[in-house]
Amino acid sequence: MQETQPAPAVRDGYHHGDLRAALLDAAxxxxxxxxxxxxxxxxxxANVSQSAPYRHFADREALESALAVxxxxELRGRLSQGGRLAASEAELTEFAVAYVGFALQHPAVFRLMFGQxxxxxxxxxxxxxxxxxxxxxxxxxxVYAHIxxxxxxxxLWALTHGLAFLHLDGKLTADSPEAVAVRVRDAIAAIRALPTTPASA
Structure with a gap:
């Protein structure tokens, strides 16, 4: 007689406080x-019990806010590279590159963060x-101590954020991360190259 295999147990809890992280990963x-x-x-x-999320999140809105946080x-960590401030114009430009790169790597999370x-x-x-x-x-x-x-x-945020959404919405092509990075750097360089006073007529 063939024995009936027991159904896999649902993980009702996580040790060491990692249930919240597992739920965020699943979401x-x-x-x-x-x-x-x-x-x-x-x-x-996440393969946990139906009641498990309520230990950490009162409702869907609370879960969405936790995802945004x-x-x-994560975005701040990428921009600051461990908490360090930019020390040059070139490093400020790389802030923008990292910002757009994050948006393209995590488009749905990025829209959740900024689209609501x-x-x-x-x-x-x-x-x-x-x-x-x-x-x-x-x-x-x-970088600019006297302004x-x-x-x-x-x-800078408006320019960078606009570039991020132009790529996300397909208005600018995102053929490769390298090509996107070049476009972001070129856009910021073009703004910096503008004359401080308009040319005389």
Whole structure:
């Protein structure tokens, strides 16, 4: 008589506090695959019990905010290379290259981070987004010590963010990471090369 094999057990919990990370990983995979997700769907994808996500996330909006926070932290880490400010114009340009590169590597997460209004009720998300902008302003202050960094930070972010979405939306081709990086560097160099005063008529 053939023995019936027991069904694989659903992992109802994770040791060492890694359930939250596993749920975020599962949600990220679903998001980047274009699948709509709920907490129950994420639980199935992570192979945990249906109730497990509620230990960390009250609802889908809380999960989305957590994904955005993790995205902001990863992006900030790429830009700062371990917390270091840019020390030259060339390094500021590489901020832009890394920003666009992140958007193309994680398009769905990037759209979640920036394509939706920030949930002002989520302090962690507000802080993570603010830290990214502070990094840019502080770097500009270090490179250009005698100017107000805020307007230039806005201009550089607008240019870089626009390039990211132009590539994501297919308005600019993203044939390779190297080609995209060259385009970003060329765009910033073109802005820097503009004369400070218009040519006389």
């Amino acid at each position: 990220t995979e679903m998001l980047e695959a274009g699948a709509s997700f709920s907490l129950r769907a994420v639980a199935r994808h 993790r995205g902001f932290h 209004p920030c949930d002002d009720r989520n302090d962690e998300r507000v802080l993570a987004a603010g830290e990214l902008h502070t990094l840019l302003e502080d770097s500009i202050s270090q 107000d960094p805020a307007p230039l930070a806005t201009a």
